[in-house]
Structure formats: C-alpha cells, structure tokens
Amino acid sequence: MHIARTLSELRAALATSERPAFVPSMGNLHAGHLALVRQAKPLGDTAVVSIFVNRLQFLPHEDFDSYPRTFESDCAQLEALGCDVLFAPTETDLYPQAQTFKVQPDPALANILEGEFRPGFFTGVCTVVMKLFSCVFSGGKGVAVFGQKDFQQQLILRHMVRQFALPIEIVTVPTSRAADGLALSSRNMYLSDSERAQAVQLSAALKDLVAKALELAAKGGSHAGSLEGHWDMTALESQALEGLRSLGWQPDYLTVRRQADLSPMDLSRHEPLVALGAARLGKTRLIDNLLA
Secondary structure, three states: OEEEOOHHHHHHHOOOOOOEEEEEEOOOOOHHHHHHHHHHHHHOOEEEEEEOOOHHHOOOOOOOOOOOOOHHHHHHHHHHHOOOEEEOOOHHHHOOOOOOOOOOOOHHHHOOOHHHHOOOHHHHHHHHHHHHHHHHOOOOOEEEEEEHHHHHHHHHHHHHHHHOOOOEEEEEEOOOEOOOOOEOOHHHHHOOHHHHHHOOHHHHHHHHHHHHHHHHHHOOHHHOOOHHHHHHHHHHHHHHHHHHHHOOOEEEEEEEEEOOOOOEOOOOOOOOEEEEEEEEEOOEEEEEEEEO
C-alpha cells in the first residue's frame, strides 16, 4: 500500500489510474469502514482511502481535538484488505491557505435534521469532499463509496455531484451493525459499558417508529395527507422522542421522511421512506436510520 502525504505524492500514485474507487474517512477505522473498502475495490482500478479529520465540519464545542486518531492501526487494517493508496494529508497539506471558498449545499437539504442541530456541518462536509474529489479524481472519472448510516450526508453529496456535473459515481453501502443492531461508529468507543448496553435503544426506537408510520399510512385512506394525518404523524414522532427521554436519552430528532428529499412523508403516497434519529446518551451523540 502506498501512503501519500501530499497532493503531489497522491497524484503521482494515481498517474496511471483511469477509475479510482475512493472511500473518504476520518480514520479510527472499524468494520463499517472496511466494508466500504471491500465494496469499493472491484468498482475501480485503484482502491483509494483518505484519512483526514476535517476541522471544518466540527462545531466549536464538539470533539475535534479528542476525535480518536489511530493511524498505525488504520494502516495495518487497510494494507491487510488490499488498499492500494492511502491519502493521509495534514491540515497544511489539504488547506495550505485558510479555506475561504466553501461549498454551500441546498438549505432545503442541509439545514434540516443534522443541519438544524449542527449548523454549518454540511458546508464543512461538502467543502472537504469536493476538495478530496479534486485531489483523487484529477485524471477523470471514478467512484466514491459512502455508508448509509450517514443517510442525509450521502444524499447531499449525490446532489452536489449531480449539480456540479462531476464524473463521479456515488455508491451507498448498507449500514454495518453489531450483533445487537447498534450501528457501527467511531464514536461508539466513547460509550461506557452500561451505555453500550443501552445504545441499541436508538435503532429499536426507529424500528418501532417506522412500523407505526407504515401502519398509519395503511390506515390513511381518504384522510391521507390531511391535517389530521399530519397531526397523527407528528404525534407518533413526539411519542418516540418521549420514549427515548424516559430511558435517559437526550434526543435531537426521531422522524420518518421521504428517501428522495427528506421531506415529511405523505400518507397518501406509497414511496420509499427512511426513519432517522439522533440522540445523546451520556456524553456521546449517536445517529442512525432505517430504510422502509
């Protein structure tokens, strides 16, 4: 595996690649990340992973400084998996000047859910991903692989690629989960043993919410899409929030939305849905989603 620290080293390593298959990451790799790399490898001629903890997507009170950095372990796992190129720039390498030019995503997608509780987050994500894309795909087209766990993020990045006419295919891989259903995340390591035992309650709450939403839609009939139906859905989401609070969580949101654009579900239409949630357990904020 070739480790490129600078942009010039990366471009030299990819000089003969016609279709890189790219997995952006912030490191501290777990089985979920490795699943993305496995998915990426047959999709291109060179498997590329980046490790970069992006300051732009952290709010001032968040865990940028304490975010787990496990570079040696990450390298060993990637090499064992057959990764061809690891791009591991420093902040100075990727941001040689203050990044005053930024990618502002569509507020209709980026200022809701995660964007409401983490303002500016998706601007930081889109800016660094656009910059990484320009580094990795400088020679032409390729494929980039993301996880479904960050459903809103991958949807926003799909829109970004489409609107900028980038010759990049976006592939989304299903969420990797522990045996009890907890979505794998680098931040799971912040959980105490007792919190880890409770953590599966988030996915359970989403599963219950989406089941009730589908039941409500099935009963919608002529009332579907009415104010009554909207109130019923709002009530279900409020009940789900209160249920998590009663278990000691501090939820930000639990909701069911249209997969296509994250707008509220329309009870009169049978269309792909996604239940999304974010909640804090102790000091750890977890996110998850379930497709329906």
